[in-house]
Amino acid sequence: MSRMATFLRFSSSRVSLISFTLLLDKPPGSSLPLDGLAAALVHIQHRLYQMSLQRTLKAYKFGIVNYLNALKLQERLSGERKAGNIQDTILSLQHPPTYTLGKRRTDHNLLLTESEVQAMGAEVHYTERGGDITFHGPRQAIIYPIISLRAIGFGARKYVEGLESIMIEVASLYGVNAHPGKAGETGVWVGDRKIGAIGVRISSGITSHGLAFNIDPDLNYFKHIVPCGIRDKGVTSLRREAQMQLPEDEVIHDQLIQSFAKTFHFKDMQWSQGGLILPADEIK
Amino acid sequence: MALKLWASSAANALKLSSRASAPFPASSISRCFSSVIDGFRYSDSHEWVKHQGDVATIGITDHAQGHLGEVVFVELPESGTSVTKGSGFGAVESVKATSDVNSPISGEVIEVNSKLTGAPGLINTSTYEDGWMIKVKPSDPSELQSLMDSKEYSKFCEEEDAH
Numbered sequence: 001m002s003r004m005a006t007f008l009r010f011s012s013s014r015v016s017l018i019s020f021t022l023l024l025d026k027p028p029g030s031s032l033p034l035d036g037l038a039a040a041l042v043h044i045q046h047r048l049y050q051m052s053l054q055r056t057l058k059a060y061k062f063g064i065v066n067y068l069n070a071l072k073l074q075e076r077l078s079g080e081r082k083a084g085n086i087q088d089t090i091l092s093l094q095h096p097p098t099y100t101l102g103k104r105r106t107d108h109n110l111l112l113t114e115s116e117v118q119a120m121g122a123e124v125h126y127t128e129r130g131g132d133i134t135f136h137g138p139r140q141a142i143i144y145p146i147i148s149l150r151a152i153g154f155g156a157r158k159y160v161e162g163l164e165s166i167m168i169e170v171a172s173l174y175g176v177n178a179h180p181g182k183a184g185e186t187g188v189w190v191g192d193r194k195i196g197a198i199g200v201r202i203s204s205g206i207t208s209h210g211l212a213f214n215i216d217p218d219l220n221y222f223k224h225i226v227p228c229g230i231r232d233k234g235v236t237s238l239r240r241e242a243q244m245q246l247p248e249d250e251v252i253h254d255q256l257i258q259s260f261a262k263t264f265h266f267k268d269m270q271w272s273q274g275g276l277i278l279p280a281d282e283i284k
Numbered sequence: 285m286a287l288k289l290w291a292s293s294a295a296n297a298l299k300l301s302s303r304a305s306a307p308f309p310a311s312s313i314s315r316c317f318s319s320v321i322d323g324f325r326y327s328d329s330h331e332w333v334k335h336q337g338d339v340a341t342i343g344i345t346d347h348a349q350g351h352l353g354e355v356v357f358v359e360l361p362e363s364g365t366s367v368t369k370g371s372g373f374g375a376v377e378s379v380k381a382t383s384d385v386n387s388p389i390s391g392e393v394i395e396v397n398s399k400l401t402g403a404p405g406l407i408n409t410s411t412y413e414d415g416w417m418i419k420v421k422p423s424d425p426s427e428l429q430s431l432m433d434s435k436e437y438s439k440f441c442e443e444e445d446a447h
Binding site: 102103104128129130131132150153154155156157158159160183184186187198199200201202203204205 | 329348350351352353354356357359372375377378379380381382383384386444445446
């Protein structure tokens with residue numbers, strides 16, 4: 001008859017190390033379900049390691065940040081996150097009037113020349129994110145999570161669905177009934193009006209870019225693009241859809257971050273006002 | 285509580301009797317229904333390699349395409365570009381997210397799948413055949429040994445999905 005003993009050791013405050021000691025006393029002719037055993041042990045060890053991970057989200061809050069400066073900051077942070085030098089991070093900010101394009105460079109959806117854009121005091125930037133052309137501007141909440149999807153086993157689709165659900169949840173706090181788009185129309189809608197946009201980059205399993213949620217931006221800027229390449233659909237804002245008075249933008253930014261932390265199962269949050277060295281010309 | 289459940293599932297696997305008679309949480313171990321091809325090698329960033337003589341064909345796995353959603357755009361390198369094991373060579377876009385694709389081996393790109401420009405969805409529908417991305421002349425065939433085989437990769441997927 002075969003005999004095994006298992007032995008578990010726990011560290012003082014939390015489970016950080018599990019070791020199993022197996023004593024096999026296999027008589028000749030008998031066999032053990034070693035494949036199943038190996039799978040079970042790998043599984044258990046992995047789950048307990050997961051439990052021991054301190055999943056803290058570090059949130060940095062800024063005011064209005066130039067688009068390129070925010071991009072450089074994200075590139076630096078995602079490099080650091082990939083190297084394991086920093087924890088999962090999230091940026092909360094707004095942009096000055098900026099049109100941005102994704103990797104597909106769909107600039108046929110920009111209905112102005114670059115000089116016309118400059119004349120109105122806006123900028124145009126090409127990026128590596130997914131998604132089509134969009135507008136960012138003051139009174140639009142920008143949230144850029146720099147997190148490891150590999151650490152939580154999420155793929156692009158599940159991550160983006162999580163970002164959609166965050167905006168839907170915050171909209172509902174103001175009595176606004178928002179919903180995700182139909183298949184192929186990533187984003188958040190109220191009826192057939194778009195209130196929130198998503199454009200993400202995933203590099204070595206680390207996210208950058210993120211979501212843009214219209215609190216009360218100047219929607220006239222959207223007239224000069226085919227937003228996200230979708231004609232015949234309008235854009236809207238929380239201000240337009242909500243029946244109630246809205247609080248300061250910062251409150252809504254914080255709610256988006258808290259919803260993010262909850263949706264992606266973070267244990268703890270650390271908040272920081274600014275606190276990161278941005279590239280020069282941050283203040284415009 | 286969770287620990288007890290896992291301990292009892294270990295007990296199940298070890299065929300020991302346990303006091304708690306919690307059912308084996310099948311969903312938390314065998315959640316991987318993605319397909320793999322025997323004979324291919326796999327990276328931990330979900331790319332596959334088919335090695336035939338001097339040519340290694342590379343694409344992304346069924347597990348990857350399922351987690352991405354419908355692919356709408358594929359960015360590929362030019363022929364003649366060199367690729368390095370573990371480094372990005374291109375990207376795919378799905379659900380407004382671009383995801384970098386890494387090369388499992390080092391070498392020189394000898395052919396790219398131009399069909400993907402007009403039909404990026406081939407990555408979803410014909411993942412291991414018409415959805416191939418690049419063909420590479422390996423510079424160091426021993427790199428293939430450090431990749432996972434289909435069985436190891438299936439286990440790897442199960443682990444990742446059990447979150």
